[in-house]
Each structure stands twice: as C-alpha cells, then as structure tokens.
Amino acid sequence: MKTVITGATILTADDDDTVLTNGVIEIDGDRIVDVGTDVAATERADRVIDASGMLACPGFINAHTHLCMILGRSLGSDLPLLGWLSEAQVPLMQAFEPDDYDISMRLGAIENIKAGNTTVCEVFFSSHYEQEADQIAARGLDASGIRSVLYRCSNDEAFFDGFVESRHDIVERSQRLIDAWHDSARTGIGIGPLIPWGSSAASFRDAVELSAQQGVGIHLHTAETPEYNDLVRERTGRSNVGMLADVGALGPNVVLNHCVFLDDEDIALIAESASNVIHDPTSNMILASGVAPVPALRAAGVNIGLACDGPSCNNGQDMIEAMKQAALLHKVVTRQPDVLVARDVFHMATRGGAMAVGMADRLGALAPGFLADIVLLDLDAPHLTPAHDPLATLVYSARGSDVHTVLIDGEVILEDRVVQRLDEAEVLARARTRAAAAARRAA
Ligand SMILES: [Zn+2]
Known part of the structure; x- marks a missing residue:
C-alpha cells in the first residue's frame, strides 16, 4: 500500500529541523520513503490524502x-x-x-x-x-x-x-x-x-x-x-x-x-x-x-x-x-x-x-526510513489563525482536539476525528458502566 500526503505544512523533526510548505510525504507500507515537495509521487500512490490547510508532524x-x-x-x-x-x-x-x-x-x-x-x-x-x-x-x-x-x-x-x-x-x-x-x-x-x-x-x-x-x-x-x-x-x-x-x-x-x-x-x-x-x-x-x-x-x-x-x-x-x-x-x-x-x-x-524507548533510528521524525506515525492538525480554526510560525502554532496555540487524522505504521487510525479500529461510543458507554460498578464495590 502506497500512501501520499500532499499540501501540508510539515514539521519534520529531522536532524536539520526541516520545515516544508506545501510538502509531500510518500509512504510505502509502514515506512516513510520520501519527504519533500515532489507532487509526482501522487501518480505512484494507491491512496492520496489531501492535507491542504493542515500541519503535519511526527506522532x-x-x-x-x-x-x-x-x-x-x-x-x-x-x-x-x-x-x-x-x-x-x-x-x-x-x-x-x-x-x-x-x-x-x-x-x-x-x-x-x-x-x-x-x-x-x-x-x-x-x-x-x-x-x-x-x-x-x-x-x-x-x-x-x-x-x-x-x-x-x-x-x-x-x-x-x-x-x-x-x-x-x-x-x-x-x-x-x-x-x-x-x-x-x-x-x-x-x-x-x-x-x-x-x-x-x-x-x-x-x-x-x-x-x-x-x-x-x-x-x-x-x-x-x-x-x-x-x-x-x-x-x-x-x-x-x-x-x-x-x-x-x-x-x-x-x-x-x-x-x-x-x-x-x-x-x-x-x-x-x-x-x-x-x-x-x-x-x-x-x-x-x-x-x-x-x-x-x-x-x-x-x-x-x-x-x-x-x-x-x-x-x-x-x-x-x-x-x-x-x-x-x-x-x-x-x-x-x-x-x-x-x-x-x-x-x-x-x-x-x-x-x-530504544527506537531513535526509526521513530519520532518524518524522514525516509522512519515508521509512518504521522499526525495531521487542522489549522482552519480561529485560535490557529494566523499561523506565521508553524512550530510556535503547534506548541503554544494548538490543542489535542485540533488533531484531524492520525497514521500509525502507515495505517489511517483516526480519520476526521473518527477512530477506525474501535467503536468510540461503545467504548465510552462500557467505560462509564464499569467505572460506576467499580466505584460501588470500592465504597
Ligand atoms: Zn507514574
């Protein structure tokens, strides 16, 4: 499975702290193969994620x-x-x-x-x-x-x-x-x-x-x-x-x-x-x-x-x-x-x-050879406007709730704030019931 993410402002956290505007991330399976501005990569992709107006960074x-x-x-x-x-x-x-x-x-x-x-x-x-x-x-x-x-x-x-x-x-x-x-x-x-x-x-x-x-x-x-x-x-x-x-x-x-x-x-x-x-x-x-x-x-x-x-x-x-x-x-x-x-x-x-955690060679940066654990934040929000400095925007203005899409090992695990592997409503309901029951037993 080849996935390409286009259009994002990318905080790579690579060795040079590279920041890209209108960047492209190319993923093959669980790994990042390229981070740059090569839009031709979309022609080789099975799936293209349009991340225009978003900030991309390592998970x-x-x-x-x-x-x-x-x-x-x-x-x-x-x-x-x-x-x-x-x-x-x-x-x-x-x-x-x-x-x-x-x-x-x-x-x-x-x-x-x-x-x-x-x-x-x-x-x-x-x-x-x-x-x-x-x-x-x-x-x-x-x-x-x-x-x-x-x-x-x-x-x-x-x-x-x-x-x-x-x-x-x-x-x-x-x-x-x-x-x-x-x-x-x-x-x-x-x-x-x-x-x-x-x-x-x-x-x-x-x-x-x-x-x-x-x-x-x-x-x-x-x-x-x-x-x-x-x-x-x-x-x-x-x-x-x-x-x-x-x-x-x-x-x-x-x-x-x-x-x-x-x-x-x-x-x-x-x-x-x-x-x-x-x-x-x-x-x-x-x-x-x-x-x-x-x-x-x-x-x-x-x-x-x-x-x-x-x-x-x-x-x-x-x-x-x-x-x-x-x-x-x-x-x-x-x-x-x-x-x-x-x-x-x-x-x-x-x-x-x-x-x-002993994974410095493959986790924590958006760079070729690294695992494709990627976060996309939606910058289309009043508290993120304007975003002159992408890093300052992430650290000092953004919130976890601005996260839009998450990939782990190249798998889309959150899409438009919906978790893909679990039923969130079912999990929340079961957690409430179980927490209340434990609290009753503990009382
Ligand atoms: Zn502790």
Whole structure:
C-alpha cells in the first residue's frame, strides 16, 4: 500500500529541523520513503490524502502514563501523591475486575490517538496479576492499533494490599508476557519495579538481569517527591539514583520518570550512564510535587522525553498541552524565556521519547526510513489563525482536539476525528458502566 500526503505544512523533526510548505510525504507500507515537495509521487500512490490547510508532524510519544488508572479519573483531586493514591485511586483499583483493564486500555488508546499520541508508554500495575491482567491490558492496547510499550511494573516488598508479588512471580510472569508479545509489531513489553521504596535490591537486580537477557527496557519512578526520597534513604541509606546505581539499574535502556528531586551527584550518575529521563510537567504541578531540574539535565547531556502521566493525575492525555506546560513551567521558575523553547519541547515529545524507548533510528521524525506515525492538525480554526510560525502554532496555540487524522505504521487510525479500529461510543458507554460498578464495590 502506497500512501501520499500532499499540501501540508510539515514539521519534520529531522536532524536539520526541516520545515516544508506545501510538502509531500510518500509512504510505502509502514515506512516513510520520501519527504519533500515532489507532487509526482501522487501518480505512484494507491491512496492520496489531501492535507491542504493542515500541519503535519511526527506522532507524539506519551512516554509515561497509567491507562490502568483511567477509570479513576477525577477522583481524589487536590491531594498530595500518597494521599491521592491511598484515599482515592488504590481502593478503586483493588475493586477492579480483570476485564476492567481491557476497557481501560481501549478508552485510553482512543483518548491518546485523538490527541495525536501515536506511542504510549503504559506503566502498568495491578492487583490482578494472578488473573493475568497484564495480558488483558496488552490485548486491549493492541486491538486499538496504537503503538505501545507496556511496562509490567510491581514490587516484591512494599506497596498497597494486593499489589505486592514475590520475586519469583515477578520474573516468571514478566517472562510470560515478554514471550507472548515478542513478535508484535506495535505492542512492546518492558519491566521495572513500580515504586522505588517498594522493592528489594535483589528484585531490582532481577529486573536488570531479565532486561539484559530479553532485550527489553526498564521503566522506573524516580525521585518524584521528597517523601519518596526519604523512604528510599531509610531503606538503603542512599539517594534514589544512588540506590539505582548500586543495583546496576542505570543505562541507555533505562527510563527514569519524574526525577524532580535530584542532587548534582544524581545528575552526574544519570548523564554518565546515558539513562533517559521523562518529564511530566502537568502531573508534577497537579500533585504539587515540584519542578524537575530539566535545564540542568539538558546541560548535562541527558536525553529527555515528555509525558502526560496517567489520566487520573493530569487529568487528560494531551501532549500538545504538555509541551506548552513544560515550556511555561521552566520559563516562569527561571524567569528566562529561552530556557526551554518550542523546539526543545517538540523534540522531547518526539525524538526524545523515541530514544527513551530504544527506537531513535526509526521513530519520532518524518524522514525516509522512519515508521509512518504521522499526525495531521487542522489549522482552519480561529485560535490557529494566523499561523506565521508553524512550530510556535503547534506548541503554544494548538490543542489535542485540533488533531484531524492520525497514521500509525502507515495505517489511517483516526480519520476526521473518527477512530477506525474501535467503536468510540461503545467504548465510552462500557467505560462509564464499569467505572460506576467499580466505584460501588470500592465504597
Ligand atoms: Zn507514574
């Protein structure tokens, strides 16, 4: 199948940050073969998408979310992290039925696709691992057509009732999930202890070993709040990042999410090990966690991706909003308008995320050889008029709801804001029913 997209203003995010007016994207199967202005490409196409008046860019990579918590959206507002978990979110999750993870993934995938997020990193955790909730979730994500890495996360020592597994079960069940999805084109698997103060050093080492054996990534909540850091220090006598260094859990295949409270030594350890950091500005603000030292991490050469975090601590999945909030947050706390500019946050939302999931050579840019994960935004709207500067328009003026069409692997997965693989009305109705039932059981 050869598809050609014509007429768009294209933000390629390629190595030269090329911007094209009236551009042409030629796609063969799941790959981009050419990006330029060659309209003759339409003669070779099976399908032509006229994107006149639209902005084309790489699909966004929502590099940390918890779609497993989506049925808890709007519960427990205005609480700090541990209170929000213990009083609102965890009791609901304990009341889930295993099948609730299917509807959670479908609802979350629709929300992400409609916001232009073509890849999600689902940091999955559950009190239903015995009933293979992880497999149910992976099947739900895969059915939606979104690209994902489902990180199966849990703890062997401390977290809430039902969420703790033995070391043996963690390794065995992770292995089973990795085996089941080994050959999937779009659904990848990763692993990692969920909470930095909830696992033994041995369990962290298990994750490192399994990651090396199986070639899967590790995803870790890191230094999110001072309380979390205190709990790690009580257990290990080390900072969160220092503890990870001790157990060998730093490196290019490791994703450290949040990293709000770091000292200079932590930043040096992250940089030296080429570990990746994910920034979640909205979640850090909504939970009053703090401001991650993004400028210092960038200065140290650390790769940074961007994320919304879960739909129940954001409370949405709009990566365009996350780009704007990241830029604004660091401008206001440093009082430097150029500390994080539109290009920087766009890079974090595309290529930074691609590198974090180990796909820097094929994801996150519109360039020959890259996977055809493409977003088209309709610029025909009052809040996007005029659009003198396409990048500033995307980052500072646009919203996820401006996304018109989305391709993943060259497949049109959203067309004129209609998801193509799922029945949105059916998914929303089922999600409402299931969320209400879980809330009744939790009460
Ligand atoms: Zn998280």
